[in-house]
Amino acid sequence: MVSNKKVLFQKIPTAYPVIGEHIAVEHSEFNLDAPLLSGEFILKTLVLSVDPYMRGRMRDVSIESYAPAFVVGQPIDGYAVAIVEKSNSSVYKVGDYLYGMGDFVNYAKMSEAEAKARGMEVRPDIPTSGLPITNYVGVLGMPGATAYFGLEQVGKPKAGETIYISAASGAVGQLVGQLAKTQGLRVVGSAGSDEKVAHLKNTGFDAAFNYKTEDTDAKLTEYCPDGVDIYFDNVGGVMLETTINHMNNYGRIVACGAISQYNTSFEESYGVRNLVQMVGKRLRFEGYIILDHPDFDGPFRERMAKILLDGKFKYLEDVVDGIENAPEALLDVLHGKNFGKKVVHVADA
Numbered sequence: 001m002v003s004n005k006k007v008l009f010q011k012i013p014t015a016y017p018v019i020g021e022h023i024a025v026e027h028s029e030f031n032l033d034a035p036l037l038s039g040e041f042i043l044k045t046l047v048l049s050v051d052p053y054m055r056g057r058m059r060d061v062s063i064e065s066y067a068p069a070f071v072v073g074q075p076i077d078g079y080a081v082a083i084v085e086k087s088n089s090s091v092y093k094v095g096d097y098l099y100g101m102g103d104f105v106n107y108a109k110m111s112e113a114e115a116k117a118r119g120m121e122v123r124p125d126i127p128t129s130g131l132p133i134t135n136y137v138g139v140l141g142m143p144g145a146t147a148y149f150g151l152e153q154v155g156k157p158k159a160g161e162t163i164y165i166s167a168a169s170g171a172v173g174q175l176v177g178q179l180a181k182t183q184g185l186r187v188v189g190s191a192g193s194d195e196k197v198a199h200l201k202n203t204g205f206d207a208a209f210n211y212k213t214e215d216t217d218a219k220l221t222e223y224c225p226d227g228v229d230i231y232f233d234n235v236g237g238v239m240l241e242t243t244i245n246h247m248n249n250y251g252r253i254v255a256c257g258a259i260s261q262y263n264t265s266f267e268e269s270y271g272v273r274n275l276v277q278m279v280g281k282r283l284r285f286e287g288y289i290i291l292d293h294p295d296f297d298g299p300f301r302e303r304m305a306k307i308l309l310d311g312k313f314k315y316l317e318d319v320v321d322g323i324e325n326a327p328e329a330l331l332d333v334l335h336g337k338n339f340g341k342k343v344v345h346v347a348d349a
Contacts (some may be wrong), residue, residue, distance in 0.1 A: 001030065003030075004028050004030035004107050005026070006026045006105045006106075007025055007274065008024055008025070008026050009058065009076050010022055010023060013263075017330070019331065022058065023076065024039065025326075032085065036086065039088065040317045041087040042087070043083070043085065043108050044085040044107055045081075045346045045347065046081045046133060046347055047081045048079075048102070048104055049078050049079035049344075050326065050342040051171065054078060054330060057069050057076075066291060075103040077118075079100070079141055080137065081097070081123075081133055081137060082098050082102050089110060091112050097123050097124070098115070098123065099121050099126070100121055101118040101119055125301075130309065132317075133349075135315070144156075144175055144301075145296060145300050145301075148175070149170045149293055151230075151232065153288075154286050156230075156252060157180055158184075160184060161185050162186040162224050162227045163232060164190075164220065165189040167191070167234035167237050169196035169200055172257075173234055174315065174316060178204060178313050181298070187204070188220075189208045192212050193212070193339075194213075203313075206223075207223040216239060216242045216243075217246075220246045227248035228243060228251060230251065231251065231253045233258070234258075234259060235257070235260045236261050237262050238260070238320070240258075240272055249281050250282065255287035259336075262334065316341070317340050318339050319345050320339060320343070320345070321344075322345075
């Protein structure tokens with residue numbers, strides 16, 4: 001028997017989740033020697049991704065969305081890298097590294113059908129690439145693909161344009177900025193601390209500011225004197241409204257997220273008041289979900305792995321140790337306390 005901690009979803013929150021009330025860690029044991037049926041195998045979790053979209057999954061299961069709701073009383077799940085510890089499957093073999101949607105647990109028994117439904121993919125490149133395993137739930141995982149697709153396919157960047165990125169030091173924003181620089185754009189970002197702003201400048205951003213201590217409207221006027229051609233929006237709300245005032249004709253707004261609104265009710269959410277400018281400026285405002293574009297994943301990973309191995313990008317990760325710290329890690333993300341991509345290191349292979 002081995003220790004098996006589980007991060008459980010306990011109650012649907014109406015504002016920010018509270019540890020112990022809405023999410024909690026349960027201590028249990030797991031029998032590694034239990035017999036396996038044909039096609040079953042045991043996974044050992046190595047790393048877990050903590051992302052803002054997870055707040056939207058803390059809802060009633062009857063409410064449909066692009067990602068299924070967490071089930072009260074069951075472990076939360078998210079993007080993970082795990083290794084097959086024991087197997088009675090010809091598809092998932094002992095020692096295989098898997099990437100997909102995994103429960104926030106130390107160990108889990110899974111069938112081939114369940115693994116397929118969760119998008120569990122055998123990834124032989126993970127142990128051989130020479131890159132940190134944490135990269136595979138960040139820059140080489142869903143956040144990285146989200147950044148790459150959003151900029152390329154939605155933003156349609158052109159050399160000489162100006163892009164503004166909110167939440168620019170996060171998992172997605174920091175990568176968008178560096179990708180945009182390689183294509184000859186002027187890159188401006190905002191973040192919630194002076195330390196984060198300094199990091200953005202260190203990664204090649206032309207300008208960056210602390211939106212908590214400086215006026216966004218004034219800073220966009222200063223740093224984007226020729227206006228904004230692409231707004232990569234991770235925040236929504238007041239930030240979106242302010243930025244629309246600075247958009248150039250035929251600008252593109254890449255609606256990636258709206259973290260400022262995730263913990264408010266519909267009645268309390270901010271109503272953007274200047275959407276009439278969408279018409280006058282002929283703006284394109286497009287949301288997207290990377291899950292709709294699975295064919296994009298392979299080519300993106302190949303290119304991004306090469307960029308990372310060449311040392312061309314600086315991708316900051318905020319790694320915490322121990323699955324018992326996953327609830328606090330999620331709250332840090334929702335409160336903007338993370339510095340870089342938040343990852344939970346659960347175990348070594």
